[in-house]
Amino acid sequence: MQQIKIAIFGRVFNSSVMPYVDQILNFLFKKNIAIVVHQEFYDFLNQSGSCHPAITTFSSYADLPKDISFMLSLGGDGTMLAAVSLIRDSGIPIAGINFGRLGFLANISKRDIEEALNKILNKEYQLQKRTLLSVCSDQKELFDGENFALNDITVFRFDSSSMITVDAYINNELLNSYWADGLIIATPTGSTAYSLSCGGPIIMPGSGNFVITPISPHNLNVRPLVVSDEIKLHVKIESRTEKYILSCDSKSETLSTTVNLQIAKAPFTINLIRLPNEEYFSTLREKLLWGIDVRNY
Known part of the structure; x- marks a missing residue:
C-alpha cells in the first residue's frame, strides 16, 4: 500500500x-x-x-x-x-x-x-470548488506569474493625496468611471472579506458571480455591482501621481498608470476541504x- x-x-x-x-x-x-x-x-x-x-x-x-x-x-x-x-x-x-x-x-x-x-x-x-480571479496586462508581467486571487483583485490610489479614476469596461462596453480611493473585484469567497467591509454584498460560493465594489467613491449613487463570472473586465487608471497599487490577495505591486489591466475568471479552481x-x-x-x-x- x-x-x-x-x-x-x-x-x-x-x-x-x-x-x-x-x-x-x-x-x-x-x-x-x-x-x-x-x-x-x-x-x-x-x-x-x-x-x-x-x-x-x-x-x-x-x-x-x-x-x-x-x-x-x-x-x-x-x-x-x-x-x-x-x-x-x-x-x-x-x-x-x-x-x-x-x-x-x-x-x-x-x-x-x-x-x-x-x-x-x-x-x-466534501470538496468545495472555489473560483479564482486572474489579472494580466499587455504592458508587463504581473506578480511573476502568480497573477490569480482566491479573494479579490484590488486597485488602490498610490498615496493619500487624492483619489483616482478607474475606467472600467465589461466586455469592451463602458461600465463606469469610478472616482474613488480604489476598486475591488471579488469572488464569492472574497465577498466576505475586504469587499464586505466596503459595503459589498455576501455572495454564496458556486453562484457564478463576481462583485465589483468601489472603495470610498466620490459619488453617492455608485454602489457595488454583482456581475457574471463569465465577463471580462478591462481597467484603466488615471491618477495625479501617475502610479497606483494593484493587489492580488496578499500580494501587491506599484504600477504606472500606463499599465492597463484585464481581469477575468481564472482557468482553474481550488479544492477546499470541508x-x-x-x-x-x-x-x-x-x-x-x-x-x-x-x-x-
Whole structure:
C-alpha cells in the first residue's frame, strides 16, 4: 500500500501555537504519513526545535510533489491565501487549521485537530470548488506569474493625496468611471472579506458571480455591482501621481498608470476541504455574526 503524503504550509507565528504544531506532527508520524513542509516554514520549525529528520521540504509550486494527498495550511486566512499560490492548478485539496483570529477559510479549530485530521485521512469530507480571479496586462508581467486571487483583485490610489479614476469596461462596453480611493473585484469567497467591509454584498460560493465594489467613491449613487463570472473586465487608471497599487490577495505591486489591466475568471479552481459539520451559513452566523438578533436567543 502506497504511503499517504501530505504537504504543510505555514508562516512564522507566536510561540504559544507551537504545542499545536507539535501535536499535528506527532499525530501524522504515528499514522505513518509522509510529510513535506514548505522550506521557509521548515526553517522556522527547526529554529523552534519542532522539526524531525523524516520531514522533506519543497520551496515552490515547481517542486511541490504531485502525489500529495492534500495540503494543510497552519495559520489564519492570510496563510491560506498564500498557500493557494503554491497549489495553483495542481488540484491538490487544501484544509486550514486556524491559528489566527477570524478563521473563515481556515476554519478547523486548533481544539479539534486530531478529530479533523482523522476525518480527512478517512476521506470523510466534501470538496468545495472555489473560483479564482486572474489579472494580466499587455504592458508587463504581473506578480511573476502568480497573477490569480482566491479573494479579490484590488486597485488602490498610490498615496493619500487624492483619489483616482478607474475606467472600467465589461466586455469592451463602458461600465463606469469610478472616482474613488480604489476598486475591488471579488469572488464569492472574497465577498466576505475586504469587499464586505466596503459595503459589498455576501455572495454564496458556486453562484457564478463576481462583485465589483468601489472603495470610498466620490459619488453617492455608485454602489457595488454583482456581475457574471463569465465577463471580462478591462481597467484603466488615471491618477495625479501617475502610479497606483494593484493587489492580488496578499500580494501587491506599484504600477504606472500606463499599465492597463484585464481581469477575468481564472482557468482553474481550488479544492477546499470541508468537513461534514461545516456549513456555509452556520459559518456566516458564527464568524461574522450575520443576522444576529437578540430575539433569537
